[in-house]
Amino acid sequence: xxxxxxxxxxxxxxxxxxxxxxxxxxxxxxxxxxxxxxxxxxxxxxxxxxxxxxxxxxxxxxxxxxxxxxxxxxxxxxxxxxxxxxxxxxxxxxxxxxxxxxxxxxxxxxxxxxxxxxxxxxxxxxxxxxxxxxxxxxxxxxxxxxxxxxxxxxxxxxxxxxxxxxxxxxxxxxxxxxxxxxxxxxxxxxxxxxxxxxxxxxxxxxxxxxxxxxxxxxxx
Amino acid sequence: xxxxxxxxxxxxxxxxxxxxxxxxxxxxxxxxxxxxxxxxxxxxxxxxxxxxxxxxxxxxxxxxxxxxxxxxxxxxxxxxxxxxxxxxxxxxxxxxxxxxxxxxxxxxxxxxxxxxxxxxxxxxxxxxxxxxxxxxxxxxxxxxxxxxxxxxxxxxxxxxxxxxxxxxxxxxxxxxxxxxxxxxxxxxxxxxxxxxxxxxxxxxxxxxxxxxxxxxxxxx
DNA sequence: GACAGTTTTAGACCAGCGGTCTAATTCCGT
DNA sequence: ACGGAATTAGACCGCTGGTCTAAAACTGTC
Numbered sequence: 001x002x003x004x005x006x007x008x009x010x011x012x013x014x015x016x017x018x019x020x021x022x023x024x025x026x027x028x029x030x031x032x033x034x035x036x037x038x039x040x041x042x043x044x045x046x047x048x049x050x051x052x053x054x055x056x057x058x059x060x061x062x063x064x065x066x067x068x069x070x071x072x073x074x075x076x077x078x079x080x081x082x083x084x085x086x087x088x089x090x091x092x093x094x095x096x097x098x099x100x101x102x103x104x105x106x107x108x109x110x111x112x113x114x115x116x117x118x119x120x121x122x123x124x125x126x127x128x129x130x131x132x133x134x135x136x137x138x139x140x141x142x143x144x145x146x147x148x149x150x151x152x153x154x155x156x157x158x159x160x161x162x163x164x165x166x167x168x169x170x171x172x173x174x175x176x177x178x179x180x181x182x183x184x185x186x187x188x189x190x191x192x193x194x195x196x197x198x199x200x201x202x203x204x205x206x207x208x209x210x211x212x213x214x215x216x217x218x219x220x
Numbered sequence: 221x222x223x224x225x226x227x228x229x230x231x232x233x234x235x236x237x238x239x240x241x242x243x244x245x246x247x248x249x250x251x252x253x254x255x256x257x258x259x260x261x262x263x264x265x266x267x268x269x270x271x272x273x274x275x276x277x278x279x280x281x282x283x284x285x286x287x288x289x290x291x292x293x294x295x296x297x298x299x300x301x302x303x304x305x306x307x308x309x310x311x312x313x314x315x316x317x318x319x320x321x322x323x324x325x326x327x328x329x330x331x332x333x334x335x336x337x338x339x340x341x342x343x344x345x346x347x348x349x350x351x352x353x354x355x356x357x358x359x360x361x362x363x364x365x366x367x368x369x370x371x372x373x374x375x376x377x378x379x380x381x382x383x384x385x386x387x388x389x390x391x392x393x394x395x396x397x398x399x400x401x402x403x404x405x406x407x408x409x410x411x412x413x414x415x416x417x418x419x420x421x422x423x424x425x426x427x428x429x430x431x432x433x434x435x436x437x438x439x440x
Numbered sequence: 441g442a443c444a445g446t447t448t449t450a451g452a453c454c455a456g457c458g459g460t461c462t463a464a465t466t467c468c469g470t
Numbered sequence: 471a472c473g474g475a476a477t478t479a480g481a482c483c484g485c486t487g488g489t490c491t492a493a494a495a496c497t498g499t500c
Contacts (some may be wrong), residue, residue: 259486260487261486261489262486262487263485263486263487273488274490277488277489281486282487282488283487
């Protein structure tokens with residue numbers, strides 16, 4: 001289902017063959033990975049692709065659309081990793097969190113393997129303009145998180161004393177926060193520690209979402 | 221203690237009188253609040269201040285320094301709200317979290333009262349370039365958080381199975397996340413709900429930091 | 441008061457930005 | 471071979487943050 005976002009590549013572009021699409025997407029990816037979104041120069045991408053402004057704007061409505069297409073190419077192969085909210089319908093709380101831990105581990109693994117994907121996605125963490133450029137994708141992802149949490153709530157795995165949208169916000173931001181920590185400290189981490197640490201860090205995501213009756217802590 | 225950051229205003233500027241400082245800071249604040257950091261136009265600020273490029277660059281090394289000075293003016297009155305790590309030295313876990321909850325409530329209140337301060341700080345949430353412009357301030361704030369968490373750890377209020385820097389990152393990002401949620405939903409919130417909700421939301425910050433022995437949850 | 445040296449000031453200027461637009465060219469159905 | 475549509479090149483636009491020159495204002499010394 002093609003998005004009607006103003007930042008999608010024009011339909012024409014998708015009709016091009018893969019090698020011709022790569023003509024733009026390869027230099028664009030390199031530029032975005034190297035400089036992020038705002039600091040990336042569209043003129044440089046065009047020059048590096050050996051293309052002209054006219055042709056480029058014929059296929060893309062602007063810099064944002066090029067970023068969208070660049071990200072899309074890397075995101076597409078990941079679609080299979082996500083599970084649907086329906087798969088979580090009949091499950092007990094322990095199973096729910098187990099499934100989420102598994103998904104989290106899989107995504108972590110993918111990010112470690114694909115540094116380019118990781119760099120592109122991390123651009124989204126950092127730059128508001130980049131988020132706006134792919135706001136459709138982002139809204140879809142946010143909706144999926146909220147769907148998963150709603151499913152978790154319906155089986156008693158997720159607290160219901162705070163708005164779901166707040167929980168989804170926090171969940172997403174904790175994910176980002178932990179990912180960023182690992183990205184920043186990956187080099188100085190002894191081999192093997194990373195996996196163990198990553199597993200323990202999952203509790204940073206889980207505990208704030210748990211029903212607070214199960215999670216009293218030292219405060220009344 | 222003046223910072224040696226390349227983005228501080230030059231010493232000359234601080235020697236100017238308050239009304240003359242406001243000549244730049246008022247238009248700058250308006251521009252940054254309206255457009256954020258990157259989208260703010262230095263040329264517009266200068267024109268709006270009725271100043272010249274030369275004079276402006278005489279007092280500020282660039283746009284970042286102007287942003288720094290703008291933020292500093294709003295942040296200065298808040299210094300008294302923070303407590304020192306030492307004040308947390310001899311305290312039990314319940315007291316530690318109580319003190320943090322109080323601080324959090326105070327800061328929340330301030331943000332509600334001072335919309336300009338809130339908008340400026342939220343620029344920091346969103347724009348990496350803005351963060352870089354005041355990296356000194358940010359590093360100091362991060363260090364204070366880590367200090368507070370270290371104090372909490374020494375009295376058994378904070379978990380020690382994950383690196384302190386990771387906990388500090390997550391704590392800061394959860395703070396930001398929750399603040400952003402309230403900023404986004406403040407309008408559609410019934411009066412009075414906000415305070416209660418905000419109090420409950422504090423658990424989003426606390427629970428991931430608690431020792432996990434006190435916080436087993438449904439997963440082994 | 442005259443001069444010299446420093447500090448302050450104005451604003452022209454720079455390269456580069458994302459995006460628009462015109463005009464030439466290529467393509468394609470008839 | 472023609473005509474209209476799709477495609478393409480790149481000049482051009484207003485704007486950006488930042489640099490630089492040269493004039494003006496200020497300061498201390500005779």
